[in-house]
Amino acid sequence: MEESHAMIGGDGRYSYAKNSNLQKVAADDVKPLIAGAIAENLDIQRVRPIPDIFGVADLGCSVGPNTYFAVKNIIEAVVQKYKSEGCHDSNLPEFQVFFNDHVSNDFNTLFANLPVERQYFAAGVPGSFYHRLFPKASLNFVYSAYALHWLSKAPPEIGDLDSASCNKGRLYYRNAPNEVGQAYSAQFAKDMESFLSARAEELAPGGLMMILMSGRKEGTLPIQSSLGPQYQPLESTLLDLVNEGIISKDKMDSFNMPIYAPSTVEIQTIVFENGCFDIVRLLARNHNFSRMPTAQECRAGFEVIFSKHFGSKNMDQLFDRFSKKIAGMPPLSGDDLIRYSLNIILKRKP
Numbered sequence: 477m478e479e480s481h482a483m484i485g486g487d488g489r490y491s492y493a494k495n496s497n498l499q500k501v502a503a504d505d506v507k508p509l510i511a512g513a514i515a516e517n518l519d520i521q522r523v524r525p526i527p528d529i530f531g532v533a534d535l536g537c538s539v540g541p542n543t544y545f546a547v548k549n550i551i552e553a554v555v556q557k558y559k560s561e562g563c564h565d566s567n568l569p570e571f572q573v574f575f576n577d578h579v580s581n582d583f584n585t586l587f588a589n590l591p592v593e594r595q596y597f598a599a600g601v602p603g604s605f606y607h608r609l610f611p612k613a614s615l616n617f618v619y620s621a622y623a624l625h626w627l628s629k630a631p632p633e634i635g636d637l638d639s640a641s642c643n644k645g646r647l648y649y650r651n652a653p654n655e656v657g658q659a660y661s662a663q664f665a666k667d668m669e670s671f672l673s674a675r676a677e678e679l680a681p682g683g684l685m686m687i688l689m690s691g692r693k694e695g696t697l698p699i700q701s702s703l704g705p706q707y708q709p710l711e712s713t714l715l716d717l718v719n720e721g722i723i724s725k726d727k728m729d730s731f732n733m734p735i736y737a738p739s740t741v742e743i744q745t746i747v748f749e750n751g752c753f754d755i756v757r758l759l760a761r762n763h764n765f766s767r768m769p770t771a772q773e774c775r776a777g778f779e780v781i782f783s784k785h786f787g788s789k790n791m792d793q794l795f796d797r798f799s800k801k802i803a804g805m806p807p808l809s810g811d812d813l814i815r816y817s818l819n820i821i822l823k824r825k826p
């Protein structure tokens with residue numbers, strides 16, 4: 477069954493709204509990419525199935541504020557494109573923006589903080605982006621940032637205590653046996669195919685889709701994921717709690733983060749096999765970790781999934797200890813400093 481783990485809602489100390497600056501920096505960085513993709517690839521004569529309405533969706537938008545900046549950047553770039561083709565202000569389309577996330581996302585906070593001066597009509601669309609969410613050909617631009625690395629679920633066999641491929645004692649698949657990495661890769665391929673098939677129905681011909689997500693260096697195995705250093709101290713904190721009898725060993729052994737960082741070749745293969753999109757751009761950008769995510773940032777993203785599996789009563793203890801553990805660690809160095817993010821732009825084939 478598909479899992480759903482939204483970020484922490486509201487605007488409290490551990491909320492995603494207050495702890496998503498790393499994602500904001502990454503999304504700001506691609507503002508020129510959005511503008512360039514729209515200027516060069518949006519065919520405004522073809523892309524509007526319903527005259528005068530331009531549909532934008534942010535899939536996995538969370539609670540803001542990053543989604544507001546992204547949507548503003550997209551709309552500014554589309555307006556610019558229309559004007560560059562001679563369209564007057566009075567003839568611009570009206571923008572309908574759909575904010576999507578899991579049903580359990582805090583949509584109240586998202587809507588309460590929508591920019592007052594916005595140039596669009598806003599609607600929330602709850603549900604998993606691994607299924608259909610919109611009517612046929614009703615969208616013109618789909619955006620998704622730092623959400624598609626969340627799988628619909630961890631590969632079931634690696635959490636099965638009776639299976640030979642159970643990923644015991646690990647939170648994640650870095651440095652696991654190769655078959656564990658392969659199981660993650662296969663789950664990602666299945667999920668991504670479901671995602672593309674649903675979007676192929678919903679995106680109008682000529683419509684664009686921009687995906688930002690964590691990725692992996694080309695030519696490396698899944699188990700060499702560069703996301704590992706981020707998870708290692710969390711894994712070690714959980715193992716401390718197991719050794720002290722606070723968390724059971726079976727609980728630890730059966731848990732795996734449903735997160736995967738693919739390579740560009742994996743994405744390319746899935747997109748070709750799906751057959752409904754042209755690849756406009758696909759690149760892995762490497763950048764140095766400016767810093768490790770703080771305990772508060774990890775809590776904003778992971779508390780929901782951890783408390784479902786390990787129990788909410790253990791969360792203060794887990795994240796307090798994690799905070800002390802990372803404070804005592806030497807700074808990252810060498811390859812551990814490098815992260816990869818994928819910039820993917822696809823165009824719906826006619």
Ligand SMILES: C[S@@+](CC[C@H](N)C(=O)[O-])C[C@H]1O[C@@H](n2cnc3c(N)ncnc32)[C@H](O)[C@@H]1O
Binds near residue numbers: 503536543577623
């Ligand atoms: C790290 S947050 C990114 C939020 C925002 N896009 C940003 O850049 O700040 C990932 C979001 O993806 C959502 N998400 C993960 N899997 C999803 C799915 N299958 N369907 C819809 N949303 C999903 C999570 O609930 C979460 O809000």
